Amino acid sequence: MSPAALELRNVSVSYGRKGLALDGVNLTIPKGGVVALLGANGAGKTTMIRAITGLLSLHNGQVTAGSISMDGQAILGLPSHKLVRMGMGQVPEGRLVFKQLSVEENLRVGAAVLPKSTEKERMDAVYELFPRLLERRTQAAGWLSGGEQQMLALGRALVTQPKLLLVDELSLGLAPLIVSAIYQQLKVVGQTLGASILVVEQNARLALDFANTAYVIERGVITLSGTAAEVASSDVVRESYLGASREGSTP
Ligand SMILES: Nc1ncnc2c1ncn2[C@@H]1O[C@H](COP(=O)(O)OP(=O)(O)O)[C@@H](O)[C@H]1O
Ligand SMILES: [Mg+2]
Numbered sequence: 595m596s597p598a599a600l601e602l603r604n605v606s607v608s609y610g611r612k613g614l615a616l617d618g619v620n621l622t623i624p625k626g627g628v629v630a631l632l633g634a635n636g637a638g639k640t641t642m643i644r645a646i647t648g649l650l651s652l653h654n655g656q657v658t659a660g661s662i663s664m665d666g667q668a669i670l671g672l673p674s675h676k677l678v679r680m681g682m683g684q685v686p687e688g689r690l691v692f693k694q695l696s697v698e699e700n701l702r703v704g705a706a707v708l709p710k711s712t713e714k715e716r717m718d719a720v721y722e723l724f725p726r727l728l729e730r731r732t733q734a735a736g737w738l739s740g741g742e743q744q745m746l747a748l749g750r751a752l753v754t755q756p757k758l759l760l761v762d763e764l765s766l767g768l769a770p771l772i773v774s775a776i777y778q779q780l781k782v783v784g785q786t787l788g789a790s791i792l793v794v795e796q797n798a799r800l801a802l803d804f805a806n807t808a809y810v811i812e813r814g815v816i817t818l819s820g821t822a823a824e825v826a827s828s829d830v831v832r833e834s835y836l837g838a839s840r841e842g843s844t845p
Contacts, residue, residue: 597666599623599758599790605660615641617814628791630805632798638814639794648674683756687763689747693736704750720749741772762794798835802826
């Protein structure tokens with residue numbers, strides 16, 4: 595059996611002396627799989643992404659136990675730029691595009707790890723995926739709409755053709771129509787690149803529609819996992835995340 599695209603084993607994280615933000619987390623992204631991580635605000639979703647992408651130390655956090663591997667290779671402690679070269683792509687929470695830079699310059703930042711000779715071809719591929727970005731190529735990113743900025747953040751990650759893509763709260767603050775359009779593109783990307791994808795979402799319905807498997811995290815602990823259909827039909831998720839009311843309860 596080939597190794598998983600990503601594997602977290604018993605991973606714990608703390609920020610300074612603040613107790614554990616992740617406590618013994620296990621999570622697997624199979625090759626080519628699309629996995630959703632669901633959880634309320636403050637549950638530890640972004641912390642998990644930071645642990646995977648090697649960015650915890652920027653936030654005064656550290657992995658205190660466990661192991662993380664990508665494609666069977668241990669990656670804990672590797673710097674972000676190295677992980678990007680190994681095929682990891684990240685779309686951070688809050689998009690974080692460079693607002694003063696043009697759309698094209700933002701994509702160039704993403705392409706910085708590529709050999710110069712492939713840069714143009716890869717950027718063209720992103721423009722093909724998001725024609726909107728091509729139209730706005732020379733505009734400062736700060737002038738784009740929220741949806742366009744999200745496309746840009748996604749494009750910046752995709753320019754390296756990652757084999758593992760981590761997307762944190764894509765839907766936050768965006769109109770539903772835009773969000774479903776972007777998710778649609780993401781699906782195409784997954785299929786054409788054969789990329790494995792982790793989407794982190796507070797919007798459970800969206801994420802469960804998109805993913806094959808799902809995990810629920812509460813206060814740093816994975817409390818439920820299974821196929822997207824299994825997770826969607828669980829009582830806890832129906833009540834707490836999908837807004838269904840408890841059957842037989844009196845109003
Ligand atoms: N830089 C930080 N320093 C201290 N605590 C943090 C930091 N970032 C996040 N936390 C804490 O870790 C927990 C998980 O946060 P986070 O991973 O951002 O949750 P989510 O992304 O699910 O909303 C929260 O209790 C949060 O307050
Ligand atoms: Mg978060």
